[in-house]
Amino acid sequence: MNDKYQDFLNKLQNASESERDWVVMEFSLQNLSEIVRQAVWAAAIPHWFDQQFLTAVLAHPLKDSDFNALTALSFIEVYPERGFNVHERSRKLLLDKLWSSKKARYQKLSKQAAAYCKTQNQNDPVWRVEMLYHGLLANNLTAKKNFVEQATDWHDSFQFDSLEHLTQVVLEAVDSGKLTGEVAALTAYWQAKLDILYNRFSSAQVLLQQALKQRTNNIVMAHCMFVLGEVHYYLSEYDQALDCYQKALSIFRQTKNGLSETNCIKAIGDVYFILNEHAQAMSHYQQTLPVYQKTGRRLGEANCIQAISKVHYALAEYEQAMGRYRQALLIYQEIKERLGEAGCILGLGDLYCALAKYDQAETDFNQALEIYQQAKSHLGAANCLRALGRLYGLQKRTISAITILQQAAQLFESIGDCRSKAGFFFYLAELYRHQKQFTQALEACNQAIDLFPNQVEWYQDRAKLYMKMEDYSAALADIIHAEALGKNTAYTLYRKAELALWQQQTPQAVELCQQALAYRPADGDFRAFLALTLLADGQTEAANTLMKQALTAIYHPQDFEDLLDVVDKLIRIYGERTDFTLMREILAEKVTVEASSG
Known part of the structure; x- marks a missing residue:
């Protein structure tokens, strides 16, 4: 056994579990020629490479024989349609070692990678993302600005797949500690917004809590705090949501960030609405609507008008609600905001349902459902299914109602929306109560309360049910509980x-x-x-x-x-x-x- 191999075995034996992978990689590198070894380090920088790309990263030509020797290595894989890549685990080992031991070399290679990517088709999101990624790691002067502008553009133009490709690639460098501060916080912010869109609320919460630990400016922190408020809102954690919105609002006011301040006030109104504090909600919406209109923020204007529609609907002011929903719908269609459009169509369906215009309601619910499914919005789709279930219940299509409400409940469960899943049992109780099957209705009410005990409507509805069953002491207990919840x-x-x-x-x-x-x-x-x-x-x-x-x-x-x-x-x-x-x-x-x- 030669000395080099014995030395390797000794290192492997003495290494900790976390160090052994690198010992093996280091031994593999030692057995390569210097040219191929340097090519391995360079090949780890991009997410994929071909001979031309690798030559640009190295900043010198690579002979065919050396390139072939590189691609024959066990940890080099074929990358479909683009060439090759270093295996994920091996790439992480190489990059972490290079960053910790030769950071300047890492950044130089990244700078050369970014320069090459810039010469490629920047209308192709794959090349655009790769250029931005390498620019950030090279610490190029305009890298952060380019990253923020591109993320904003893709978000505002609803190119969510491209945005998520960007955030996932950059998060790779954030998670390994290579990117910190403002870039790390902003990456978490954008990914969290996507997670909310796709109902991945727990993931969004973790990302935002990590972002708030970064050292960055107050504006970025305020935006992260605002989105964390949205996460709490969707998780039905309304006190925490209000706290986050109020903290964000305070920072936005201090920094005179008028639009973000307006968004906070609107969001606080949303919390009051869900708590059935309709006067408070309307006050906040009426405060924000003129600001959106004056500043030409069409999306904000439409969102605010839709929120006002919901207040009118909740107060049974159906004519006013109808007018506002149609007003918001036109704006959403003009700016091609499909999720907002679907929300308005769903709201109009609710109105037609309330007015017992069941055929039109069913048409609207199905139209909204189709849009939400196309947009992969599980929450929106679940809300449409729930609306259809209630509609079928009103039409005394009991089996269809239960079946579709169960589908909605499964969707709510899949996205972690416990409150809305509990709502399945609430609506099931309503179905049974209308059929005068009070025992089954009571059982369903109890299941709703067990799943989500702080929803005031559950107790109000159960109190009504107890009175139907002439159990007035039980009804009184639920009324007292509802009163204590204060909603x-x-x-x-x-x-x-x-x-x-x-x-x-x-x-x-x-x-x-x-x-x-x-x-x-x-x-x-x-x-x-x-x-x-x-x-x-x-x-x-x-x-x-x-x-x-x-x-x-x-x-x-x-x-x-x-x-x-x-x-x-x-x-x-x-x-x-x-x-x-x-x-x-x-x-x-x-x-x-x-x-x-x-």
């Missing part, structure tokens, strides 16, 4: 009014119902229930007037059936009365008319 006040007041009515406390029921209606003055269901509490309280004329108004703002046959159930229960609890009988006749006629027209 969606209108429906909590509604449930308190229902409970008071069934406990024959009609003055309190009237007062509570009036308070609830103040939050949702356009809601026909709220007005109708107030009419019935007035009726129970003996205010027959006021009840009849209000019910006449309410019936013009109620659209679903199931809602008329629910009101008829309420009158029947009033008769059971309060006894037979002429005013109850007359009201029942009015509602029974409505149910018959709706059934025949449906």
Whole structure:
């Protein structure tokens, strides 16, 4: 056994597990000619090479025989359509060693690689990414500027595949510690935005938390903090989302970054909206819309108008919501923003569904679903499937409704959206309740609460269910819990009014119902229930007037059936009365008319 081989074995035996791979690589390199050995170091710099590319990186010609000797090595692979590449694990070993021992040499080779890439077709994203990558590692003067401009352009022009190719390549150098500071933070920022787009929220959170540890300027930190707020928002972590948005807003205000400040205010409005604080949400949207319009930010304008549409919809102000959705949709179509377009079409479908225009609603839901699927937006697709499931439930297509809601639940689960997955059981409970299968409805409600216990709607809906089952103590417990959560006040007041009515406390029921209606003055269901509490309280004329108004703002046959159930229960609890009988006749006629027209 020769001394060189014995020396190798000794090194291998004494090396730690993490060092052994390099000992093997070093031994392999020692057995090569100097020319081929230098070619190996140079070949590791790019992600692929051919003889011309490698010659440019080395900055001197490489003979055919030497190139052939290089490509015959065990750790050199064929790179389809472009030549060859160093095997990933071997390449990492070589690059890490070169960076730690001869950083200047590494950067010189990278500079020569970047120069060669620049002479290639820069309209080809593959060559463009490779040029930017090498420029950053060479620490070229314009590299960071070029990187930021290209990432921004690809993001804003929806070239997400090209952007992700860029971020993944640069993250390779970030993860190995070769790129730090602002470039590292910005790379994490762009990749996190893509992760949010594709519902990879956990990955986005890790990246942004790493980015916030980098040493960089306040503006970059504020942008990372803002996107971290978006991650918390999508994970239903609303307190953390508000905290991130507020921190980002403070920095943007200090640095007089007006557009980013406006985006923060809009995002805070989004959190208030999801918490059913509609007045707060509308205030924030109305504050931001003129800024977007004045500065010509069409995407921001459309997003804000769409958000205002959602507030109107949530308040049952359907005419205003319809107008705003159509306004936003036109802008999205003009600027070719497909996800925004799909969101508006989905919103219009919700409106048509609320107005019992089921055929148009189904058309819109399917159109939005197709766009989301084309854009690979699993969250958007899941929302469309959920909407279709609810629609089928309203049409009493129960089997179809359950099947498609299950599909939505599976999608929500695949993207880690626990709240929306729990919503499957919530809507399932709604289906069972309308069919008067209260035991199954209760089981579904309990499953929703087990999955996501801090959603106020679950408790409000279960309280209604308990009252259907005449378990008033359980209903009270859920109402108290909903009140403690402090969200969606209108429906909590509604449930308190229902409970008071069934406990024959009609003055309190009237007062509570009036308070609830103040939050949702356009809601026909709220007005109708107030009419019935007035009726129970003996205010027959006021009840009849209000019910006449309410019936013009109620659209679903199931809602008329629910009101008829309420009158029947009033008769059971309060006894037979002429005013109850007359009201029942009015509602029974409505149910018959709706059934025949449906």
